[in-house]
Amino acid sequence: MSDVRLDAVRKVYPGGVEAVKGVSLEIADGQFCVLVGPSGCGKSTLLRMVAGLETISGGTCAIDGKVVNEIEPAERDIAMVFQNYALYPHMSVYDNMAYGLRNRGTPKDEIDARVKEAARILEVEPFLARKPKALSGGQRQRVAMGRAIVRKPKVFLFDEPLSNLDAKLRIQMRVEIKKLQRALKTTSIYVTHDQLEAMTLADQLVVMNKGQVEQAGAPLDLYEKPQTIFVAGFIGAPPMNLVTVPEAGLPGLTLIERPAGPVVLGIRPEHLHEQPMGPDTLTVEIVVSAVEAVGAETYLYGALHGHGPELIVRVPGRATHAPGQRIRACAEASQLHFFNPQTGRRID
Amino acid sequence: MEKRVVFHGKLLPFLLLAPQLLVTLIFFYLPAGQAVWQSFLVQDAFGLSTEFVWFENYQILFAKGEYYRTMLTTAIFSSLVAFFSLSIALLFAVQADKHIKFATGYKTLLIWPYAVAPAIAGVLWLFMFQPSLGLVSQAIRAAGFEWNPLLDQNHAMALVVMAATWKQISYNFLFFLAGLQAIPKSVIEAAAIDGATPMRRFWTIIFPLLSPTTFFLLVVNIVYVFFDTFGIIDAATQGGPAKGTETLVYKVFSDGKSGGDLGGSAAQSVVLMVIVIALTAIQFRYVERKVQY
Structure with missing residues (x-):
């Protein structure tokens, strides 16, 4: 039983740069929390503060109800998986996993049992005697995970653990991490810049930008109801179309119902369709400039009315569209998002 | 794909290599060859007649006990200097x-001694530790210790060890610092999370990961102590008192120049040459392989 609670956590570096500007988060026991955001948004710094590798400039971080601000990393009962795996290059896989237990004076036979158990779970048993340099990227990743799980810590911390792997392995490991976390039920905080990884792994998804939390919640809640323009543009691939619509409207764009004043209109490419389906509120006329076929679907890129803002439309299956073609796409009222252009916040 | 410059014709590459080859030939191979040749010769005291004697110079050398004594002195001297200069440099x-604050200034100051010529370093330490006038000597004497490197062999040894160590720390420091900075920070952090105390972190992670650097420096330091400390010894003790600080390289000089035994001195320098070749071979062979993780 171990939850993590951050209360107005701040990080100010010497020199005055504020990397984290007051983040409050509650991560329930056993929850998989993913911090996602562009590089430099403070997500890694936040994770390192939980780990104890960075001092906390303001606010408190509590693990299992105990404030850990002044507690050494070793005493926090956490385990961390690093982006470059950070395996001890001069030690065998076995010793890598046993190191943390030995430092804590665990009895030898228990170390042996735990390391073998972890090796079995992560399928690295054949490599126990090898040095890390004799392993592939994926195997190193497993060893790094093994080193984390043998200790049975209260919290797992992951710092972009998959970003050094190739695309195929990344998806495979992503699924395995999720399964492992489900099986062990250990509270986890996972940092990534990959929104797809974030969406698929998270129980609680936290989108960060410029040192602050933009929105936190279930992944699909963020997808369906982004609270800010930033979240709207960050979650989903290809990204949501965001068009600034002045009070007087835009040529080529018909909106039946809309909030008063200038707004930013958000509509996902997958919610624009060519055939009108019942009561469509939005109709756009686009001149196609590029066609991207990815197999299961096709993305059409084009400018509104030929010279307006750029929009993306997803068409299922193969498309016969050609650049220069003029198309009309519609969307239902329930799929539209409106944001205040000044504050960037959602208008409901 | 690797891009390579291809020279058509052979003249240009040879011309480009010529200056370095000339320097190597004139200043390294020629004197080395001369030493080998001379080690087979015996000259009379006035240099009037020269006789080719094959290995007689070597036989005489290894038959005399004093050469082994010099070897022992060199062994003691080099292990002390290597141990202290490596460990102090690692600490720094x-x-x-x-x-730390003022890190740049700290590093610059540490590197300075390396720029001091060996003879000047020797004189510097000689002055500081000169029994009657030296600043440090006066302090040592005031503390009630009878310090006299001019008479006591152990004191003289301590003096040249200090001077040689002091000069070599800078070099070792630079390599150790580069070696430390090449260790990924996350590995140290992982060890910290794994519950290793800073002391344990050093001995179980940092020190093993530095072993290639340490081994390289060990070989370089031994070569340094064998050869480059000549200036220090010459300026500080001249091998004395009673040959207590006479190393192999200093004996080459004193037997050849002061003793006038050119053949014997050449034989000694050939022995030294073999030692340094062996050390270099060990280094080339093992530094890339054995000491790696």
């Missing part, structure tokens, strides 16, 4: 690797 490098 570990400190400099931490985020």
